[in-house]
Amino acid sequence: VICDISMSLDGFIAGPNPTLEQPLGEAAKAPRVGHRAGELARASRRGRRRGRPQRRRMKESLAAQGAVVMGRRMFSGGAGPWEDDPNADGWWGDDPPFRVPVFILTHRAREPATKQRGTTFTFVTDGIEAALEQARAAAGDRDVLVAGGADAVQQYLRAGLFDELQIHLVPVLLGGGVRLLDNLGGAKVGLELDRVVDSPAVTHLRYRIVK
């Protein structure tokens, strides 16, 4: 069970629109590569050198992913008129990027939906453990990924249900927003640094949760 999410250097969830195809969110576009030509050239050399581990990481991560859990807000794309429409599909369209079963934490019961290329949406109204149980069954040997938002991540952290925390640290200071690692309610979460993958714009940090 893996938390996989982008965070700004000052601890906020990066950008309003993180998706699995663009897991770094809009903020990943925000870092400016510098105005001086030398810096730009250097950044691009660095990009070529570092592209390989990042692509490998993405490939590994997608192949290992067997099911996704997300909060209702991440499904519906935040507040908006669709919140009142119980049949709206949020903002994911007919071909969502997940391609595995997705379980949505919500208080409002709703029929499951089947989308293209393996994505299904199942709405779970009886809590985070029930959602995780269903996701585990769907994932089999593969990983269950909790993709956000902050509230879902915090609930699973407090309950001690994660095995791994993957933080994609985006070099921006948002100065405000929804904090990811907040409201832990005194929960003791032991972390052990497992892997750092360095890419030009984002630092991919993987921590094991010490139980």
Place this chain on the structure above:
Amino acid sequence: VICDISMSLDGFIAGPNPTLEQPLGEAAKAPRVGHRAGELARASRRGRRRGRPQRRRMKESLAAQGAVVMGRRMFSGGAGPWEDDPNADGWWGDDPPFRVPVFILTHRAREPATKQRGTTFTFVTDGIEAALEQARAAAGDRDVLVAGGADAVQQYLRAGLFDELQIHLVPVLLGGGVRLLDNLGGAKVGLELDRVVDSPAVTHLRYRIVK
């Protein structure tokens, strides 16, 4: 002008006692390396492999350092009986680890003090720019390091006076304390990831400030 400070993954200044000799603070000891023997062995192999860049980094950083600026709290070691004693030397002793001129931001004028092996303490009562000016003059070609605490770092960030941000990211969740990258008051701070040095317990992140 460099901000050089340790931060927990959830954004707090790591531990109550960061020093320049132990720049990672007490929290650097906190990550548990796992209870399983295999994990322990793996961590120690990783330590040997990764020790070299970390030592190089420390050496580079100390050689490049020409002066230090710090807040009054970091000088005095926080709240305590010594706060009322205008002649107390804080908690740094006769041989502080800086070995360069140190400028302390304070509201209380005080005579400068000369310590062993090149450390001097100068108390600056007329603001962060005045302190920086004195530190720059003392440092010559070398770096001026703002070593903390959070309040001093935030003042320099808001004023746009940093060239570089060096964050030593410690894999702990403190769940509370003093946040480092807070109170930015809407200041736009552009960051560009410059270098990541990966060590077993701490990730050393270096960002250039884009002006």
